[in-house]
Amino acid sequence: MTTTNIKYQPAGQFEDTRFEKIHNIVFSNSNIGSVCVAKEIANLIIEKQNNNQLCILGLATGSSPIKIYEELVRMHKEEGLSFENVVTFNLDEYYPMDKKSVHSYYYFMHQHLFNHIDINPNNINIPCGTIPLDELHQYCIDYDLKIKEYGGLDFQLLGIGRTGHIGFNEPGSHYNSGTRSITLDHVTREDAAPSFLGIDNVPKKAITMGIGTVKKAKRILLLAWGHNKASIVKETIEGEITSEVPATYLQEHPNTTFILNDEASQELTRVKTPWLVGPCIWTEELASKAIVWLCQLTKKSILKLTDKDYNDHGMSSLLVQEGSAYDINIQMFNKFQHTITGWPGGKPNADDSSRPERANPVKKRVIIFSPHPDDDVISMGGTFDRLVEQGHEVHVAYQTSGNIAVSDHEALKYAEVIKDINSNNSNIDSIIEKINSKKGDLEDDLEVRKLKGLIRKRESLAATRFIGIPDKNVHFLNLPFYETGTVKKKPLSDIDINIVSNLIHTIKPHQIYAAGDLADPHGTHKVCLDAIFEALENLKNNDYMDDCWVWLYRGAWHEWDIHQIDMAVPMSPDQVLRKRKAIFYHQSQKDGVMFQGNDAREFWVRAEERNNETATKYNNLGLADYAALEAFKRYYF
Structure with a gap:
């Protein structure tokens, strides 16, 4: 096979293997x-x-x-x-x-x-x-x-x-x-x-x-x-x-x-199982990945794996490096065990040497960045609830209005309610006319977009009030890149980045939660995450940023693999129900979501099943049996 012009050296380049035909x-x-x-x-x-x-x-x-x-x-x-x-x-x-x-x-x-x-x-x-x-x-x-x-x-x-x-x-x-x-x-x-x-x-x-x-x-x-x-x-x-x-x-x-x-x-x-291809350099991350895979393949928990299991499945070199299955198993069991915490903001007056978060400061300032006005509760509603319950100063920042995801019939319903309350409102007459006369997938008029944005704003406030944070801690950033009225967005600009930077600089958080799920069907999550990363880069030399830890959650489309998880927050059955109720406040996104990708399930169903699956995977490794787990990966900047 000839491959002309391949002269560049990409990061993470691999040699072709016997498995690959292209x-x-x-x-x-x-x-x-x-x-x-x-x-x-x-x-x-x-x-x-x-x-x-x-x-x-x-x-x-x-x-x-x-x-x-x-x-x-x-x-x-x-x-x-x-x-x-x-x-x-x-x-x-x-x-x-x-x-x-x-x-x-x-x-x-x-x-x-x-x-x-x-x-x-x-x-x-x-x-x-x-x-x-x-x-x-x-x-x-x-x-x-x-x-x-x-x-x-x-x-x-x-x-x-x-x-x-x-x-x-x-x-x-x-x-x-x-x-x-x-x-x-x-x-x-x-x-x-x-x-x-x-x-x-x-x-x-x-x-x-x-x-x-x-x-x-x-x-x-x-x-x-x-x-x-x-x-x-x-x-x-x-x-x-x-x-x-x-x-x-x-x-x-x-x-x-x-x-x-x-x-x-x-x-x-x-990439997925390099130990089946050839010799490996066994880093802790690769060993974690391999052991999760081995447990799933053998249907055994970590502490039940034997030398024979390792040898039979291409992992004998890991045994040579670490000494025995017993030693590896104990080490990895402790690693996964230490990711689980019911104190996502850190446990006060406790030894935090083996916990994912610091004990101090006891009361932390927290920003939860949400790309759309429901990603916060869909992706980390249980953790959100726990942070508030444990007394932290929690802020939520909705990065975009999410107006494009409100259907015309949903907007028409709200417009007609306003009309019933105030029949002399000429603006609402105009909005109703524009919705009724719209054909196909034409771009929404600015007035219609404003109404749709307000629908999502009020749904968000209903959800955050249910969880228990004051309205002054809820920030609607309305980043300009999103406000095109179409699925295609403008490029991320310094204006967007400055809006995010100013919020972080004002609050000086000890924790930032951000959406690391880049699989949403129209790319908003990636742009929103890029805005946060750029803001962190701009602010990192400020003294208060030394105390800021960033945790990435994933959304409705994809979850962290078990070996990638740095913090897993368990939810009781009651908290699962509270999370569901918080999601339900986003009524415009129920019963026929406009942008749900290739998954026909509603967002609350996806979230619950994903959280349950994560808990089941932890339990299958031999760890505690929880109703559900929300997962996070720490980002270092």
């Missing part, structure tokens, strides 16, 4: 990986320019390549990279789809790339979503012929869907298929639903380059970012070639590389 490189984060891919594309363009040749690029859409396009634009503006010799062919387009629609891939490509570079507009080729149905078959044939006339694709950029689709080649696609019309899989439409404000607005068909068209490219790079891609990445790289996972056809391509971040690589054998 070359891949793992980066510590998607930004670093995106910059490296952009450099490869730029080098190819320049090489072609030097040889007086056209550079034929196959391009992809979606969230995965956005940072690549941003870097290419930067290189054009700051380094003089020219695109005058570039011809592009896009992978796909929804059908039917007007190119003026904000959901069209024509709009996407011009917004993120073409409007900002010197490419000849005649060299841009994107499938047309308005071709008459009776002309569509020939149009697709001509699209492939045009690629062939240019000598084929020099480079093809791909993403991957949860079904294993590349482009819109859904499960069942033939390995030799060409550009064609295709019916979209329900999972694909579910994944697109957040951008369209509901699955009912997502087109059911698309035009896509075929597997055969893609495989003819001289060089292919596939991008995969995030936990939700980890399972399909493993299946694609390590599984058998099958039409049920169309991306596995890339195993037959001689020059393909998968570009992954840490989260997307987590299910690969060499």
Whole structure:
């Protein structure tokens, strides 16, 4: 297998193993990986320019390549990279789809790339979503012929869907298929639903380059970012070639590389269980991970593991390093035991040497950052309740208004109540008219957005009052990056970061809780976490920050693995019910959530089942049996 242009040295690079059938490189984060891919594309363009040749690029859409396009634009503006010799062919387009629609891939490509570079507009080729149905078959044939006339694709950029689709080649696609019309899989439409404000607005068909068209490219790079891609990445790289996972056809391509971040690589054998691949350097974290895996595999608790269990499952070198199963077991049992505490703010007048939090100061100032106006109670409602109960000064900071997640029918209900109370309110008449006249997934008017934001604000205050903190400790930051009225947000700015920084500087907290769950379907959690990290970086030289500890919780989509947990807070059955009630105050997010991702369960059900599963996993390790556990990982800045 040749792999041209792979000259960069990514963080955490691994050697390919016998399990893997496609070359891949793992980066510590998607930004670093995106910059490296952009450099490869730029080098190819320049090489072609030097040889007086056209550079034929196959391009992809979606969230995965956005940072690549941003870097290419930067290189054009700051380094003089020219695109005058570039011809592009896009992978796909929804059908039917007007190119003026904000959901069209024509709009996407011009917004993120073409409007900002010197490419000849005649060299841009994107499938047309308005071709008459009776002309569509020939149009697709001509699209492939045009690629062939240019000598084929020099480079093809791909993403991957949860079904294993590349482009819109859904499960069942033939390995030799060409550009064609295709019916979209329900999972694909579910994944697109957040951008369209509901699955009912997502087109059911698309035009896509075929597997055969893609495989003819001289060089292919596939991008995969995030936990939700980890399972399909493993299946694609390590599984058998099958039409049920169309991306596995890339195993037959001689020059393909998968570009992954840490989260997307987590299910690969060499990442998840490296002791099955070859010699390991046994750090405490890796040993913890391996022992949890061994317990789950053997269905034994930690203290019941034997030398034979370790030897039979690729972990004999750990025995050599630590001495015996008995020694390892005791060490790891104590490690996991010490993560459990009913005192998330620290236990007063107690030895804290083996506790996750400090005993002093006895009463701590705490900020719970919540990306949306319900993440606090969904993700850590029990811990929130415990902190208040134990007398700490708890503040909650809702980073965004969450207005986009309020449905039109929910907003209409509130508007009509206001109308019933005050029938002469002309503003509310206007809002009702705007909601009733809205069609499909159009952007909300500012007045409607304000109403939806107020709905979420009042729900949040109802929940925080139930838990027992005063209204003055509830902060609605309304970060500007979020306030676009659409799923697509503005980039994080200094204004957003300063708002977060000012709150931290004012309160001078001993604890910060922040959402470390980056799997939410429209990316708000990541932007909100980045704002906090930037603020911490800006403030870290202040003396009060020496006493500030940061704890990351995870939300409705993903939980920390057991070996990653630094603090586990148990909940009694009564506290589980209190947490449920707090979540129920967010009534607009019940019974038909707009952005629930690929999980059909309501948020309170997900939270309870996730907390119960964490408690069960702890109990299966031989630790105490709790009704539920909320998990946190400490972040060091």
